[in-house]
Amino acid sequence: MSKSYAVPSSELPGYTAIYRHPDYKDGTHNNEYSDITTLYEVFQNLVKTRPHSDFLGARPYFPESSKFGPYRWITTTQAQEIVDNFGSGLDGLFEKYAPEPNESTGMQPLGIFSVNRPEWLLTELAAFRTGRYSVGVIDASGVGRAEFDMNHSEMHVVVCSMDKITRMLDRIKYTPRIRAIVSMDRLDCSKPHASTQPFSPQTIEKLKQKAREAGVYLTDMDQVIQDGRTNPTEARPSKPEDLCTLCYSSGTAGAQKGVLATHKSFVYAARSAALAMRFGPQTYFSYIPLYHVFDRYAVYAIMHTGIKIGFYHGDMQALLEDMQQLQPTVLTIIPHVLNRVYDRIAQASVAADSLSGSLSRKAYAAKLRRIRNNGALTHSFWDKLIFSKISALFGGRVQTMICGSAYLDPRVQDFFRAALSCNVIQGYGQTETMAGGTIQQRSDTSSNNVGVPNPGVDLRLRSIPEMSYHVTDTPGPRGELLVRAPNVFSGYLRDAEKTRESMDGEWLATGDIATVNPDGSFSIIDRVKNVIKTAQAMWIEPEPLESTYAQHPMIKNIFIYGSERERELVAVAVPDPASFIPWARKLVGGGGGGSENIDELCADLKVRAAMVEELKLLAARNNVPRPGHIAAVHLEPSPFESVSSEFYTITLKVRRHVVRAHYKGAFAALYKTLSCNDDPTVLTLTSASSAETL
Structure with a gap:
């Protein structure tokens, strides 16, 4: 069927x-949830149906011990009060510092510049309460990216964590439209947070002075909330046709693009996911950056039926620690993170060369057969003996794990289905679809696909x-x-x-x-x-990189390859015989001896390894970001045009799909070599075929 x-x-x-x-x-x-037409109404419905329920949680920071405590929560009703007062305060702030709407949109944008935390979502909801829209500022792609977002969106007011203020004021000349900065953290340093660690009342005074000199109003969220409590305004909630957010895409084909999303479009995506998943009340773990749509898509979808949102404490290396404190029931996760966790867990279980490793492999094989035969995710014996320990790493209560943004290896998907006894679901979407496109049904235990169309x-x-x-x-x-x-x-x-x-x-x-x-x-x-998306969800344009690497005096032609299944880039390179042969002969023969046969030199593993190092040095000299570095290279002794006449169009443009197909085997061999170097056992030991026979 x-x-x-x-x-x-x-x-x-x-x-x-x-x-x-x-x-x-x-x-x-089918008219389900049709009474909810804006994201603000999604929130209002949650407050109405689940008043006084825990809603937003974070782990407090204790500077004396430099540690984080158990989660503390605010309820839906408390969140509503904060949103009302903060929204009122923002009305006064905008009236004074940014009274006019954006010329391009006819509305006022509100910038949000922070890692995920309760204040991020509260700020966005306050924007919706006052008929404004959010712009998540990205700070993950080097100097200039955050300033691009601020300038392109024409924002005047930014709500940010304290650690971003220094950067903003130091570079304020690059964002001349910014008129007001609202710190999520108290400027008197009376409420410690991970982002306040480097600051003291003295350093804050210097920041205030720098802001005054730049003509920027600097305040904090608590003060704006107090101003709103003193001078309340009537709510002017956004309408379905209004913008809810301006979200910047990954820049797959050049400059980043600002994706315009209305409440109607985002609510439709969230409603579609809610109908597909049919969740009841859930505890959700938020760590995927909220400036992208994926995390907000999940948040607003689950908010339809009830949600507690626990935010990570800001350290991506300590996600498991946060999950053990929170004990979430739903996770969204990207393959890059899941692969990293998988490597760590598999080495201590199914890949271990010990009695526990042997038992783990037997347990995994038994559970995988059970999942494939009848869809059963639990096994009373093996779960208690083996997999309860792995499940505990994630808090012990995960029911559903939703994976998106890049290719997920079927073996990794199957492993976590067995290890966590939960649904591991793949989906597909883009910023342009508010993350909604396809999703696997919860009863689907297949792999290597992204499911079926979302409802509607x-x-x-x-x-x-x-x-x-x-x-x-x-x-x-x-x-x-x-x-x-x-x-x-x-x-x-x-x-x-x-x-x-x-x-x-x-x-x-x-x-x-x-x-x-x-x-x-x-x-x-x-x-x-002509773009490459790696397993780390990085978008890379190969042609500019190829132009850079072709500058090497030993490179005549080069073709870069990558895929969603792999973390690294590899390449096929045609060396220039005049410079390559003398260099390679020294490596393999010492001095002036050795073979002059270019075919033999290109096939030599020592020469290939040295060429990779040459390309890495070239990349470093040209400031190529780490994701653009080449990890392995296949040396092709013949020029591309003599390898195949199909490699180029009549205008001498590379037909990339033809080159990819021709060197398919070479690329597979390169990745096999990298896999053996990085981890010779994990994926082999947990492959579906071997697991069935263990």
Whole structure:
């Protein structure tokens, strides 16, 4: 039975049929949750249905011991009071320092610059209460990224954690529109937080002086809340057609783009996820940056039925410690983080060369068979003996783990299903769809796919002949994934051309190549544009990198490859014989001796390793970020044009999909070598085939 519903007679030349969720064949939400039309109403409904319930939690910081305590909570009712007072205070602040709306949007943006914490979400809700929209400022891509977000969004007011204030004031000349900075932390340092550690009343006075000199009003959240309590204003909640957030994309094809999202679109995405998952009240762990849509998508979806949100304490290396304190029932996770945790756990269990390792492998094989045969996630004997210890690392209560943003290795997905006795679900979405696109059903125990269309979301594929992807391919159609639904974005801020390019009529062209599997599930298999997405969810443009590496005097041609399944980049490089042969001969033969046969020199492992080091040195000299470094190289003795006439178009542009296909085996060999160097046992010992025989 097909997992997706194909709408009869909906095929068009070059396009597949329209695919929908099997339980929502008419393409709508069947009027469920139709009374909730804005994200502010999602919050209001939570307050109404679960008053005085724990809502937002964080671990307090104790400077005397430099440690974090157990979670402390504010209730839904307390959050409503804070949002009302903070929203009122923001009204007064905007009236004084930023009275005019943004020329591009007709509304006022409110910047939020911080790691995930309760104040982040409270600030966004206060913005919605006063008819404004949020702009999450990204501080993860080097100097200049945060300033780009502030300038491009034309924001005047920023709410930030204390640790961001110094950076903002030091670089205030690069953000001339900023008029007011609101610290999430008390400026009198009376309430310690991880972000306040480097500060004292004396250093804060210096910051205040620097702000005055720059003409920037510096205050804190508690003061704005007090101002709002003293001078309350009437709530002016956003309407469904109003912007709720401006969210910056990853910049996959050049400069970052500001994705405009309305309340209508974001609520539709959240509602769709709520209907797909059918959650009851849950405890959720928030650590994926809130300036992206993925975490907020999950938060607002689960908020439909009840949610406690515990935030990490700011250290990505200590996520397990936070989870053990919080004991969450739902996790969203990205493959890069899950792979890192997997490596650590597997080495101590299924990959261990000991009696416990042998028992772990036997337990894993038994549970994997049970999951595949009847979908049962628990095993009374092996869970108690082996897997309860692993489950305890995550708090011991995880019921659902939702994974997105990059490819998830099926072996890792199966391992955590068995180890945590929980649903491990893959989904697919983009910033332009508010993260909503596809999701695996909770009863689905398959791997290597991203599930079926979300309720109320239409999907179809279109042929990409230049990449040899056709909707007539067998065993399943292949082509670019198109999305049509109310959760599709409103456009890119001040970029009508890019907005038009992203659409095929009323359909969003995602740029991702997908296939529809025989069972009706979808799998993402490639990208249309010349960009690479790694397993670390990093977007990389290979062509500028290739231009940089081609500057090396020993490199004649180079082709860079990566995929969602791998963490590192690899390459095929054609050396320049004139400079390469003398250099390589010294490595293999010493002095002037050794072979002059370029084929033998290119195949020599010592030469290849040395070439990787040469390329890393070149990358360092040219300030290439770490994700753009090449980890392994295949040396091709013949020029690309003589290897295959199909490598280039008539205008001498590289046909990347042809080169990829030709060197498929070489790339696989390079990654196998890297895998052996990094971890020779883990994935081998826990592969599905070997687990069945243990």
